[in-house]
Amino acid sequence: MKGPIRRGVTSVRANGVDLGVEGFGRADDPLVLLVGSPTMLSWPDELCERLASAGRRVVRYDLRDSGASTTIDPENLGYDLRDLVADAVALVKALGAGTAHLGGVGVGGMVAQVAALDHPDVFTALTLVNTRPVAPGPVDDDLPDHDPAVMGALFAHPLPDWTDRGAVAEFAAAGAALLGNDPEDARATAARIWDRTPSTDPAVHQANQLGMTFARIDCTPRWRDRLGRLAVPTLVVHGRANPFFPLGNAEVLAAEIPGARLLVLDGVGTALSRTVADRTAAAMLAR
Numbered sequence: 001m002k003g004p005i006r007r008g009v010t011s012v013r014a015n016g017v018d019l020g021v022e023g024f025g026r027a028d029d030p031l032v033l034l035v036g037s038p039t040m041l042s043w044p045d046e047l048c049e050r051l052a053s054a055g056r057r058v059v060r061y062d063l064r065d066s067g068a069s070t071t072i073d074p075e076n077l078g079y080d081l082r083d084l085v086a087d088a089v090a091l092v093k094a095l096g097a098g099t100a101h102l103g104g105v106g107v108g109g110m111v112a113q114v115a116a117l118d119h120p121d122v123f124t125a126l127t128l129v130n131t132r133p134v135a136p137g138p139v140d141d142d143l144p145d146h147d148p149a150v151m152g153a154l155f156a157h158p159l160p161d162w163t164d165r166g167a168v169a170e171f172a173a174a175g176a177a178l179l180g181n182d183p184e185d186a187r188a189t190a191a192r193i194w195d196r197t198p199s200t201d202p203a204v205h206q207a208n209q210l211g212m213t214f215a216r217i218d219c220t221p222r223w224r225d226r227l228g229r230l231a232v233p234t235l236v237v238h239g240r241a242n243p244f245f246p247l248g249n250a251e252v253l254a255a256e257i258p259g260a261r262l263l264v265l266d267g268v269g270t271a272l273s274r275t276v277a278d279r280t281a282a283a284m285l286a287r
Contacts, residue, residue, distance in 0.1 A: 004024050004025050004049050004052030004053050005024065005025055005026060005052070006022075006023075006024050006048075006049070006052075007022065007023040007024070008022065009021070009022045009040075009068050009196070010022070011068060011069075012061075012091060012094050012095070013094065014087055014090035014091040014093075014094045015083070015086045015087045015089075015090035015091075017064055017069065017070040017087065018069060018070045019061050019062065019064075019069045019070070019087060019091060020040065020061060020062040020067045020068025020069045020196075021040070021059050021060070021061040021062075021091070022040060022048075022059070022060055022061075023057065023058065023059045024048045024049060024051070024052035024057075024058040024059075025051070025052030025053075025055075025056055025057045025058050026052075026055075026057060027057060027096075028057070029052075029055050029056050029057040030055070030056055030057065030097075030100075030101070031056075031057050031058075031059065031092065031095060031097040031099070031100040031101070032051055032056045032057065032058045032059070032100065032101045032103065032284070033059050033061070033088065033091065033092060033095075033100040033101070033102050033103070034048070034058065034059065034060040034061070034103045034104075034105075034108075035061065035063070035088060035102070035103065035104040035105070035108035035109075035111050035112055036060065036061055036062045036063050036066065036067065036105075036108055037063075037104070037105040037106035037107050037108040037109075037211060038062065038063040038065070038066035038067070038107065038108070038207070038208065038211045038213055038214060039062045039063075039066050039067040039193055039196070039208060040060035040061055040062050040067060041067075041189055041192055041193055041196075042105040042106065042108065042271070042272065043060045043103070043105065043272065044272060044273065044274040044277050045274070046274040046277035046278075047272065047274070047277040047280055047281050048060060050277055050278055050281035050282075051281050051284065051285065054281070054285050056101075056285075057097075059091075059095060061091065063084060063087075063107075063108070063111075063213070063214070064079065064083075064084065064087065064213075065077070065204075065207060065213045066207065066208050066211075066213060067193070067196050067197070067208065068196060068198065071198070071199060071204055074203060074204055074207035074212070074213045074216075075203055075207075075216070077213065077216055077217055079217065080217050080218040080219070081110070081111065081114060081135070081217055081218065081219040081220075082114070082118075084111045084217075085111055085114050085115045085118060085119075088102065088111060088112075088115045089115065089119050089122055092122055098122075099121075099122055099123065099124045100122065100123060100124070101123070101124060101125035101126070101127070101284070101287070102115055102116060102123040102125070102126055102127070103126075103127035103128075103129065103284070104127070104128060104129065104131060105129040105130055105131070105272055106129070106130050106131055106211065106245070106270070107131070107136070107211060107214040108131075109128040109129060109130070109131025109132075110131060110132075110135060110214075110219065112126060112127075112128060112131075113126075113128065113131075113133065113223060113227070114223050116230060116232055116234075117223055117226050117227075117229065117230060120230075120231060120232060123232060124232055124233075125232055125233045125234070125235075125287045126230070126232050126233070126234040126235070126257075126287075127234075127235045127237065127284050127287070128234065128235070128236050128237070128250075128253060129237040129238070129272055129280075130237070130238055130239055130242055130244075130245055130250075130270055130272065131245060131249070131250075131253070132245050132249035132250075132252075132253065133223070133224040133227060133249070133252060133253045133256065134222065134224055135219030135220075135222070136214065136215045136219070140224070142248075142252060143248060143249050143252060144246040144247075144248040144249060145246075146243065146244050146245075146246075147243035147244075147246065150178050150179070150243040150244075151243075153178050154175050154178055154179075157171065157174055157175055159171070159206075161202075162202035162203075162205035162206045162209070163200060163202055163205065165191060165194045165195070168190055168191075168194050168205065168209060169187045169188075169190045169191045169194070170187065171190070171209075172186040172187055172189070172190035172209065173186050173187035173190070176271075178243070179242075179243060179244060179269045179270045179271070180239055180241030180242055180243060180267075180268065180269015180270060180271075181269045181270060181271040181273070182271075182273060185271065185273060185274070186271065189271070190209060193208050193209055194208075194209070196208075224256070227253070227256040227257050228256060228257075228258060230257050230258060231258065233259070233287040234254075234257045234259065234260040234261070234287070235260070235261050235263060235283055235284055235286075235287050236250050236253050236254040236257070236260050236261065236262045236263070237250075237263045237265065237272070237280055237283065238250035238262070238263070238264055238265065239264075239265050239267075239268030239269050239270065239271075239272075240264050240265065240266050240267070240268065241266075241267060241268060241269045242268070242269050242270050243269070243270075244269075244270045245270075247264065250262060250264070261283070261287070263279075263280070263283045265279070265280070
């Protein structure tokens with residue numbers, strides 16, 4: 001049996017920006033749109049291929065100012081969270097689909113929550129991975145914040161020369177275990193992200209590797225209080241070993257979205273690893 005059709009990374013114009021996208025599967029199958037965090041590589045190849053093999057058209061994409069998408073200045077942004085939501089909506093239309101199952105990892109999960117709330121006619125199912133129901137910054141009292149010991153240990157690592165591919169990959173590997181991730185996978189992914197960064201600017205490389213861009217955007221108004229209005233099938237996936245957004249965030253998220261299913265992945269940290277691709281894909285297909 002042949003594997004799913006995989007298309008190379010290309011650019012799609014949507015909402016006035018060029019978004020780097022990669023597609024898997026048949027163009028006439030139901031669309032699963034996967035938001036990057038910030039790059040598309042937060043969604044493992046194996047997961048995309050598994051979904052495509054089950055009859056889904058999978059498109060993963062880079063957020064603005066990351067990967068192959070329009071990059072202007074990741075340190076001085078001229079857009080906000082709602083612009084990123086509008087990008088996702090416009091991308092569904094640009095891809096020729098009327099609706100999509102929307103998935104988001106980490107900060108991409110925040111984009112996905114607001115997109116599903118604001119555009120229930122476009123997004124008919126939702127998968128939220130390793131995320132939380134509030135924006136970056138101070139958390140609500142009932143939500144566990146980043147593990148302070150882990151954050152302290154991570155910040156103690158000296159930053160690499162962001163223009164040195166090998167140094168960047170080693171930096172990612174050195175911090176992986178603290179984040180509950182596999183060092184070799186982290187090294188390989190960091191190298192792939194570096195290779196896909198179409199700039200020699202150290203600030204752009206740093207933003208792509210650390211997802212710093214999202215921390216700078218305006219995410220107001222809050223959306224947590226609206227989660228009870230979501231009426232689409234929702235899957236919440238979370239790594240039990242995630243110290244950045246500890247598991248309690250997912251438990252609250254799943255409790256506040258009507259009918260949501262919570263899938264907790266043992267041995268998984270902040271990265272959605274290829275080792276759980278089959279299990280995650282099966283849960284997504286069941287929504």
